[in-house]
Amino acid sequence: MLAEHPSSGLDELAPLWGELLAHHVASAPRLGHLGEVRSADESWQFRRAEYRAWLDEPGAKILTVRDHDRLLGYAFVRVIEAAGSWKLGDRVGVLETLVVAADAGGRGLGRRRLQAVDDHCRAHGATTLRISVIDGNNAHRASSNCRRCRASSSSGERRSLRQVRAGAQP
Numbered sequence: 249m250l251a252e253h254p255s256s257g258l259d260e261l262a263p264l265w266g267e268l269l270a271h272h273v274a275s276a277p278r279l280g281h282l283g284e285v286r287s288a289d290e291s292w293q294f295r296r297a298e299y300r301a302w303l304d305e306p307g308a309k310i311l312t313v314r315d316h317d318r319l320l321g322y323a324f325v326r327v328i329e330a331a332g333s334w335k336l337g338d339r340v341g342v343l344e345t346l347v348v349a350a351d352a353g354g355r356g357l358g359r360r361r362l363q364a365v366d367d368h369c370r371a372h373g374a375t376t377l378r379i380s381v382i383d384g385n386n387a388h389r390a391s392s393n394c395r396r397c398r399a400s401s402s403s404g405e406r407r408s409l410r411q412v413r414a415g416a417q418p
Contacts, residue, residue, distance in 0.1 A: 251311070261310070265345075268347040308324075313360065321348035321361065322361075323345065325342065325343055327372035337373070339373045341369030341374040346358060346365075
């Protein structure tokens with residue numbers, strides 16, 4: 249079941265954040281030159297603080313998917329004022345996090361949440377979604393659907409822009 253997650257329940261997301269961190273470390277070992285990786289708990293404290301601050305912004309939302317009481321994944325999306333060199337419209341969506349539990353992959357959960365992210369962005373006036381992906385994260389499907397551009401940075405992150413889609417995807 250796909251639903252909006254309450255801001256009071258942020259700590260319920262911590263185990264999935266830890267899974268995502270472990271996946272990133274395994275997917276991009278060459279990023280070790282950037283420094284030591286934080287523990288899952290320490291990393292979560294930083295991310296939790298970012299989530300709290302972002303949730304004070306209009307257009308920020310956490311979308312979760314559950315199987316009964318078990319949390320299987322979540323997406324954190326923000327809609328912000330567009331800036332930069334490209335005419336992307338007045339507002340742009342930013343997909344901050346998209347994670348699915350390792351044992352829940354392959355069921356289309358990420359795709360359904362990505363469609364809900366698109367719907368949220370569109371409802372808040374954004375026609376473009378920015379997705380950042382750790383370079384080497386081949387399991388990340390959202391960036392493969394990007395239509396506008398891709399760029400890599402020395403920090404090992406790929407940024408992609410994707411047109412927000414209307415309606416449910418098959």
